[in-house]
Amino acid sequence: MTTHQIPNSATVKAAVNIRTAWGMTGLVVFLYVVNFADKAILGIIAQPLKRELGLSSTQIGMVGSLFFLTFTIGGFLAGPINKYMTLRWGLLLLAAMWSVTLLPLVISASIVTLIAGRMVLGFAEGPSSALMHTAAYSWHPPAKRGLPGALLMGSGSIGKILLAPILTAISVTFGWRYAVITLSILGLAWSVCWVIGWREGPFTGRTPKTPHADLVNMEPSVPWRTIFLSRTFVSCCILTIVVYALTTVVLTWLPSYFEPGLGYSAMQAGSMFAIPSVIALILMIGSSVTTDRVLLRGGKSRTSRIIVPCIGVFIGGTILAVLPMINVPIVAVAVVSVGYAAVSMAFPLLNAAISEICPPQQTAGTMGVYLAVMAIGGLIAPYATGVIVDNAVSPAVGYGQSFQAIGILAFLAAIVVLIFANPDRDRAAIRGDMP
Template sequence: MSAPSVPQKESLPLETKKNFRWTVVIWLLIGGIINYLDRANLSIAAPEMMKELGLTKTDIGLLGTVFSWSYALMQLPSGWLIDRFGAKKVYSVAVIWWSLATFLTGAVSKMSSFIAARLLLGVGEAPCFPTAAKITASWFPKKERGLATGFWDSSSKWGPAIAPPILVLILVSFGWRSLFYITGIVGIVFAILFIIFYRNPDKSSKLSAEERAYIQADGSGSEQGLQQTSIKWRTLFTYRSVWGMILGFFCTIWIWNIFLIFLPLYLVEVHHITLAQLGIYASIPWIGGIFGNIFGGYITKIMVDKGRSTPIHAKRLLISICAIGAAIVVILIPFVQGIVITLTLLTLALAFISAITGSAWALAGDIAPPALVASVGSIQNFGGYFGGAFSPVVAGIIVDTTGSYLLAFVSGGIIAGCAALCYWFIVKNPIEEAKA
């Protein structure tokens, strides 16, 4: 008589009972908010800096450009450093570095010193988002990375959204220099807490066995380094999809930088809002950015969950549609008059643009092998910010020369729309290891 059959162990459920992995997003969200507060403080301080120090819009645009250039150039080594030495080590040093650079900005008065401080800020901030992409690829299966990325990438909108009311209050109470002092100190405190409490997934004691198995089932669950891939870093520039990501992100960051640097000035000069009103009005459009980030990630997750698309195709489709939407809305902005319709269009524009940036960062985890996620993400970001670095100073020159923001918005909208061409027609296939 044959022995009774032994019941087979059931496969892992689609959802785990515990979701500790989602708490990791909180670290990335807070770090990203601090990162963007340290960028946005310039746009809030700009009117008072121009008044006190005699700076022009071109000077303010130049400071934005210097930051973007140093930030872009440091993307290339930062991605390699993250993949080589690990996300936690590089990220901790980076946060302390950029926080000290922020503090320094408040202590100087000459244009040359401001340029040096913004250059140092760009160097320090460069590893922030490539690190987040690396951590996401380690902690989340592919189908969840778009949503997880949407949450932490929304930090780039939370920062500018909460910056106006908070920083305007500080500015009015203590002066523009205090904006840089306070945000710098906050960053250092965060870095200390991150060093003490954050752990990689393979070293975390908080993960249940069930959740760990769920994460590992899709190839995640550990932070893979450069020694675990046969692909050389320098060869990443030979892949078509990488170039599509570089060019597409350039088109997106061009208009993004214009909003980041000039949105408050645009509202003050064109719509004549007061400094007190600026704290509210300048934050409203970024709420659309937060929504776009999270909702865009949710849409791509639903498309994959329902079997309607692969993770890569879902993100490419969302990016392309949103790029076209952003182009239309941005071009319309200078042609409307009322503050309500202007804020509506600005909010829609940032919602579209934010959906692009969130999906683009998540796309790095789909295109790249696990050991090269930070490198591919940073190369994409390099393309965006190296080319996009020109937009603040170009916009500043246009406005100083013509006395109008019209050409800056129209040209920015056209460039933003070109992102659809890059991500849809150039970005196609993932990078694969050569078969032995």
């Protein structure tokens, strides 16, 4: 069987301009920042919306979960979009949809327009993560995908670090509607940069359409079931569902936890929204750079892509499990920040592991299904957190119990991954390299 040959580093450096590769990756990171800001805006404006529309915490949680319902459905469209459209036009179309979906809420605020807008936004964002990973990975060989993957997943942190305080200040000063409008303008700005600057890289597995496509030999596709039923794919899905559940609770509820839960002001809560993201960004980039170097020196993918993130999940899950025992607000902020950051370290490394086990031309479809399954965590966690908070003795206790439950589940899921996941083994089996 003919197998895909990754060019050696000297060939890549000679044919692919490093500045161009990272410039293109930067464009995708820019989009991911906008993408996460669109997700996070509900958490930022949750309290003013709750007051204006008379909503309960359960209803806000339901809106958050409905977003991830359509997000999951949309995720399965990543493969078809990548098949019938180029990355340039596919991502441009999706970004254009994001930029307008919440504008009806600005014009006529109601629970109906809120739900409808968030569900359409979820459907449009569903395929985007897989396509953005495919776009970034198209400029980097598999052994060097940890860092670009970390930057992509760290874009959520960047968005919360840079945009959350700004959007909070706009919401507090001018009203939540202006925060939504600001995001629409930001999406338009990205679209202009994308149309002008984007080019597809050579590591896509497409038939020659790019200047350096001759670097990559076309590899035969494999049956999808061999990818989706592999032990690495299934076990990583289990863990990433729980990790993403934590992310969606943070996106939907963290400002509310800091404000009515711990007693901080709206401005303080919006600013502290960035604290977990700063720590997560440092850990994701640091672990990804280190593991990429290990792989380039001949290390095993199981060690770099599986064992390292599982250690992070063990640490983060344990920290989150003790959160309900913390009564000092600033200590609670530190605990949830460090716990979230340690668990989030799994995202870029697991994503890189999944991208390794499939042929290059099946990356978008594989990542699309993987990330759609991941979003199941978002279907349950925001709504469940709202129910827990409404029925707890106090908001602080309710939020603490939600984070504790997710921490315990993440710890157990990491054990499953350690037992079953092995990208080196499954790549060989799926792609026909085994004797």
